Amino acid sequence: MITLNAVRKVFQTRNGPVQAVDDISLRIEQGEIFGIIGYSGAGKSTLIRMLNMLERPSTGTVSVAGQDLAALSNKALRKARQEISMIFQHFNLLWSRTVAENISFPLEIAGVSKEERKKRVAELITLVGLEGRGDSYPSQLSGGQKQRVGIARALANNPKVLLCDEATSALDPKTTDSILNLLVEINKKLGLTIVLITHEMNVIRKICHRVAVMENGKVVEQGPVLELFKRPKQLITKDFLKQVVEPEETTDMIKQLAKAKPESKIIQLKFIGGHAEEPIITSVIRSFDVSVNILQGNVSQTQNGPYGTLFIQLQGEYSEIERAVAFMHEQQVEVEVMAYAD
Amino acid sequence: MLTNLFPHVEWDAILDATYETLYMSAVTILATFILGLILGLVLFLTGKGNMWQNRFFNGIIAAVINVFRSIPFIILIILLLPFTNAIVGDIIGADAALPALIIGAAPFYARMVEIGLREVDRGVIEAARSMGAGAGQIIFKVLIPESLPALISGITVTGIAIIGYTAMAGIVGAGGLGNMAYLQGFQRDQTDVTFVATVIILVIVFVIQIIGDTVTRRLDKR
CATH class of the missing domain: 3.30.70.260 (ACT domain)
Structure with missing residues (x-):
């Protein structure tokens, strides 16, 4: 579903070039939940943003659903992005719009008709369990509810891939669990491929099928989650495992x-x-x-x-x-x- | 009774002057809102880290805005006399005041627009981009709605400054309440005329402030 080939990203800063992502190649299969774990500054945010070209790779190719994203025209890229949606740590909802209007937003961008939008928004509100909150404003919701709106909004255009940028890092443990359960549910129900980045091993343990560990812009270890639990090779992997088992x-x-x-x-x-x-x-x-x-x-x-x-x-x-x-x-x-x- | 209290005030003339002030202010506020919004958007979008990042273009716009914002208004009117004459065909009267009023106020408002736009959460813009929104959609569906309270309170402040400018413009022949206070009140030593003109200007300012505050409060759902 997603293939990264020798992807690098170099940022030019005042103190010279910084390698945020350093020669990463990955394959993520259709329908799997793939986790990327690393400490802050490891380059995982940059990496996930290259999967929808919010950041363009300096070298290397990123292809999603068979399309080489960097080669697309602006217009084609905008079209492609409707199939690769994203949820965020701080939800990034529009405060000026109600829950229903926020969910309707990507549909407006895609040019969906008004009646169709209304129908789809009602479905999505039910899917994420926010019945009755359609007319509330984001400021009236709890963190978990805001992330549910974020998820509903991300699913509006029936994407093939869902990117989760530290989607549960701003939530308490109980809310985190309910959001993770929702992600597993939609992964199963819709066959959606999910890529998530996190610094919490618990998130990886609970929902991911495979995981890649990132350090200093490189993937230092990857494999099925259980395999990593059984035989962690790198020191940093063992460190992350301690969060869960020790x-x-x-x-x-x-x-x-x-x-x-x-x-x-x-x-x-x-x-x-x-x-x-x-x-x-x-x-x-x-x-x-x-x-x-x-x-x-x-x-x-x-x-x-x-x-x-x-x-x-x-x-x-x-x-x-x-x-x-x-x-x-x-x-x-x-x-x-x-x-x-x- | 009014005649006793304000012996020199001709109420018909006051009404005409009030109308002129309102006319000049309304046209200027409307034009400033549109022009300032466009300038402010371009200034913001060509700024560092934004959609149309362009250091050269941004520098030029910023310089023009700063120059026009810095020239004292009374001098700006005089400097613009030839320009006014060329486009309005007159240098006396309410219409003749408009070019100077708009050119004086729009850069001021453009800066406020830019500040308001900078307050828009970058994450929300990023989210819109991740959904495949184009530049127009980001401007009209994200930037403007999300900064609307700041844009409205900005135009309120600018609008009140514009009322002050119209009074100044009155001194160099623009008409309106400022002109009346100066010519009939000050130069003929009829303090009651100045007083009435001042009170009406104050009322206009208060009304604008109240409307602006109410609209801003209603719009803000944060």
Whole structure:
């Protein structure tokens, strides 16, 4: 659906040229939810803006639905943009228009007749769950409702691609969930390809099928979300994963325990997909002379299947611990011995 | 009773003068609104980071606006006398005042338009572009509606300044209440005429201010 080929973007600034996007090639398939995660300044905003030519690439090609966007005339590009819509972190609604008029805006741009617009706006208001709010002004809505208007507006012209620019970063966790659910719903219902950028791993975990990690203008790692959870390669990816699986208080607690019992070993087990059900802990306790102290565990759902982590502490003879760890390595789980020096 | 209080005031003449002032102000405000809006839009759109970014063109417009805004109005009228004579065919009367009034006020308003347009959220313009809006659609569906309260309060302020200009124009022969206050009030030492002319001008100013404030408040849904 979307192909980026060796795309670069250089900004000329007073302090010399800055490489915002540095040689990125990506393929995004029809109907998938593709996430791009990175810290601010990684170049993800520039990257997503090149998918509708709000930023033109310095070199390289961007093609969406088989069209090379940079080669289009102004008129053809405006037409193409009606099929690549976008939602924004700060919603970017027109305050001078009501909810219904905001949703009608892209239809006016596309030259849709008045009756048709009215009908389509009513459908969209129902689709995003804003019945009865059509005549409100954006200033009378909550953040979540504003983003719903943004989504309805983006869907008005039946786009093929929806670009989400930090669409949930200004929302509280509960509202974020409801907006993410809405995105998954429209992805399934309309078969829409969604590309989103974010700095929150939770957003990636909850709705993305595949993810690319960006750092300093480059994609440093990409793959199916579950694959990345299982075997993160880059340091920055592990950093992002910590947001989801390893909250700060866990890290603190583990440090404390490791200090108190230096002879014990703390181990993180990762259960991916169907293997989450295997009774590995029971086997360890039965087969080896070690005691197992369960510290913390969680299971979360991704679009590719469940994903669980379990932190345990093994106590006993050093050689027995080593054998137990070796046994766990042979099972269908990822094992990581946690090292917390200091 | 009115005759006793204001012995020198000829009410028919006052009515005519009021009409002239209103006529000059209305035409000037309308022309200033249109001309200033166009100038302000061009100034904004050719500015840095906008649709028609063009440093050269922007510089020229900014310079012209600054020059005309800086010339004291009373001098501008005199400087424009030949120009007025050429296009109106007269240098006395209400119509003769119009070119100077418009050329004096439009640049002032153009700056206010530019400031108002700069307040429009860039994200909203970006959103319109992402939907495939062209330049005309961005101007008429985004920039103008989203800055309308600023545009209206700007024309209110400018309109009040224009009333003041018409009074000044009266001194060099434009007619209206300013002319009456100067010729009949000041030069013939008939203070009551000056007083009545002043009160009427004040009433006009207040009415414009009230209308402007009300419209601005109604339009602003932020």
